[in-house]
Amino acid sequence: MVSRWNPNATNVKIFSGNSNPPLARAICQSIGLELGRCTVSTFPDGETFVKIEENVRGQDTFVIQSSGPPSNQHLMELFIMMDALRRASASRITAVLPFYGYARQDRKDQPRVPITAKLVANLLVAAGANRVLTMDLHAQQIQGFFDIPVDHLYAAPVMYQYLKEKSLRDLVVVSPDVGGLKMAHAYAQVLDADLAIVAKRRKSATEIEAMTLIGEVDGRNALLADDLTETAGTLTTAATMLRANGARQILACVSHAILNDLGIQRLRNSTIDELITTDTVLRPAIEGVRITTLSVAGLLGEAIKRIHTNSSVNSLFEFKGGRTS
Numbered sequence: 058m059v060s061r062w063n064p065n066a067t068n069v070k071i072f073s074g075n076s077n078p079p080l081a082r083a084i085c086q087s088i089g090l091e092l093g094r095c096t097v098s099t100f101p102d103g104e105t106f107v108k109i110e111e112n113v114r115g116q117d118t119f120v121i122q123s124s125g126p127p128s129n130q131h132l133m134e135l136f137i138m139m140d141a142l143r144r145a146s147a148s149r150i151t152a153v154l155p156f157y158g159y160a161r162q163d164r165k166d167q168p169r170v171p172i173t174a175k176l177v178a179n180l181l182v183a184a185g186a187n188r189v190l191t192m193d194l195h196a197q198q199i200q201g202f203f204d205i206p207v208d209h210l211y212a213a214p215v216m217y218q219y220l221k222e223k224s225l226r227d228l229v230v231v232s233p234d235v236g237g238l239k240m241a242h243a244y245a246q247v248l249d250a251d252l253a254i255v256a257k258r259r260k261s262a263t264e265i266e267a268m269t270l271i272g273e274v275d276g277r278n279a280l281l282a283d284d285l286t287e288t289a290g291t292l293t294t295a296a297t298m299l300r301a302n303g304a305r306q307i308l309a310c311v312s313h314a315i316l317n318d319l320g321i322q323r324l325r326n327s328t329i330d331e332l333i334t335t336d337t338v339l340r341p342a343i344e345g346v347r348i349t350t351l352s353v354a355g356l357l358g359e360a361i362k363r364i365h366t367n368s369s370v371n372s373l374f375e376f377k378g379g380r381t382s
Contacts, residue, residue, distance in 0.1 A: 152186040226278065
């Protein structure tokens with residue numbers, strides 16, 4: 058706990074757009090604050106209207122808004138809310154993005170394409186953000202796209218607590234692609250598990266072809282670890298390969314489950330026994346898929362407390378004597 062935090066006498070206010078109100082309310086409840094009053098609505102022509110319904114002059118303000126589907130709408134809400142707070146003389150504005158959209162467009166991998174993750178960073182600053190708090194970026198170098206402080210949290214401590222309670226034996230953590238090896242290695246360390254890799258080749262944005270399994274999974278429980286899934290192509294293809302190579306129980310651990318219809322259908326037909334994810338993105342109930350949703354509200358709430366009191370957030374990265382990064 059942060060000793061200087063007093064929710065009854067603090068000059069901090071938290072607001073939320075329409076992307077994930079339940080998470081925003083849970084964050085406020087975890088730190089003993091009321092969610093700030095604001096109106097965020099849409100005109101008939103699709104334009105967004107925002108009005109901050111309480112005084113924020115000189116206040117340390119936080120705007121909680123994931124950029125999950127519809128991504129563009131939720132980002133515009135965030136930009137307009139921050140502009141309203143800046144014009145209302147808030148002393149500091151922190152953009153809290155539990156899920157940072159467009160993070161997969163972080164480089165020019167072919168001619169004449171944008172680096173949209175950098176564009177979003179520029180727009181956040183232009184709209185008035187003085188600081189950014191986010192979780193499990195798809196590419197950690199996105200922190201370097203900003204010239205303002207970025208606090209990058211990980212869902213791994215929350216995931217670890219749940220996995221520890223399951224007491225899985227003969228566990229092997231599997232990276233579904235080479236890019237996720239660092240995350241999988243972190244899970245393997247804290248869970249005292251072995252490590253395996255599925256090398257893949259992407260055919261298209263929605264289609265994956267698994268190539269090679271590196272590691273031993275025969276007769277063992279397998280945990281696929283990744284930062285996000287949308288079409289579930291990477292996860293389900295990797296799970297099929299694991300089952301074909303003798304894996305017993307197959308679990309998938311994903312920070313952001315932004316599932317579309319294709320992803321849901323693939324998971325229903327897959328060999329994945331349980332998908333473990335978080336509430337960074339608002340998602341309706343899905344039938345036919347065993348999904349366990351863990352809350353990161355306490356983790357984000359603690360980070361907000363520490364940012365407000367100018368305390369270190371470094372210890373939030375540490376658990377079981379290790380680090381998530």
